[in-house]
Amino acid sequence: MEYFLQTPQWGQFQRSLGRTVHEESGPGWHFLAIEEKNPAGKVLYAPYGPVAESLQAFDAALAALSALARKCGAAFVRIEPVSAGFETAEADSLLRSRGLRPAPTSQQPELSWIVDLDQDFKDVLAAMKPVNRNLYRNIHKKDVTFRSSQDPQDIRILLNFLHMTARRSGFKPQSDEYLTQVARSLMPAGAATLFIAERHGGPIAAALVYDSADTRTYAHAALDDAHRKLSAGIPLVVTLMADAKERGLKFVDLWGVAPEDQPDHKWAGFTAFKKSFGGRGIAYPGTWDLPVNRLRYGAYQVARKAREKLRTLRS
Missing domain, CATH: 3.40.630.30 (Gcn5-related N-acetyltransferase (GNAT))
Known part of the structure; x- marks a missing residue:
């Protein structure tokens, strides 16, 4: 990697x-x-x-x-x-x-979660939890679509959703200035991409990824509180994985996870989310x-x- x-x-x-x-x-x-x-x-x-x-x-x-x-x-x-x-x-x-x-x-992070793409994508899907596969295959029935962007201006979509998450959970995201500079520097160079889920023409979730020669790193993500029940964040992650596979990348790094023996760890919630996509831990x-x-x-x-x-x- x-x-x-x-x-x-x-x-x-x-x-x-x-x-x-x-x-x-x-x-x-x-x-x-x-x-x-x-x-x-x-x-x-x-x-x-x-x-x-x-x-x-x-x-x-x-x-x-x-x-x-x-x-x-x-x-x-x-x-x-x-x-x-x-x-x-x-x-x-x-x-x-x-x-x-x-x-x-x-x-x-000392522990991360890796999904191997060096296999048929149907096998990647098969390793996920059934709910993830089903959402990916059927979310279009709820008028949800996905697109990717390397336009730095679109980072505002993610920033708005991060602000919602911060208000709801007390989570402290990277500053707007930092992520705006990430977008200005890395998106035009093709090293960062924003994936956006939309419904009826409006964004409902977004995820920012970084790409190296063989690995896509899942860096920042958030969604619109008004559309939480759609669980669009799950098919959004599968979409960015499928795109990475199409681009010839070998791994998706879902980033830091909590130790298995610490169920009360502050990262326990999104650790379960990341592990639902299959993959393996790396220390x-x-x-x-x-x-x-x-x-x-x-x-x-x-x-x-x-x-x-x-x-x-x-x-």
Whole structure:
């Protein structure tokens, strides 16, 4: 799988936000790293990276990241090696032996849900819950149609539905400014597409996806509260899967899900929704820090723990 957060298109979007982005590569490895700020000062962050074909290539990428961090004055490198030449089960010992430490929290999901498209689409449908298949095949009887758009202006449809969801559930979406810039940067480049469900000529649901060379990532979605009983969000997801299959993509990444042993997890509801489309779970090593300036990183850790202790005492 090619993870979208390590593509040139994501780098282009980050630069459009005014951020400094570094992209480097070598034999069997590459990375995209973004300069960020936190209490330690400057941090070099490689979301779902670096990408490496082998453990030897990963070590070379890590050395390049460390050198880059020193050059740009970063206190540490933050990585998420989801495709780095080793299995997740052995990640802990491998990463610790290279001086990495688990980050305080994971910045990207540690568990995701993948639907494989490298099969006949009828088999993809067969793996879904019957209600999903039936809605996809019969939703047209309720005058619901679907279309896709790469017009940045259409992002307003999704924003309106996200505002409805936020008012109803207290959910806090990405800001309008952020998603508007996503649309301006990625949709004209063909790297992002908005899928829209419509009834009687008006939109009732929308979903924004990102595409890499082989993977479509389900990023943001919401629907019109007035049409919730139609469950248009389900056939909308199947539609974007069918479109991905037609485009020759091999995977649909439905993004983060809750652990199976945590039924009360805050993501439990939409985890059940995502799993209803068939597919499989995939676990990642999580977010790790590699100190470059050990004095500054140590001070950052001490200050962070002090803040956590203070919050605990207050609560």
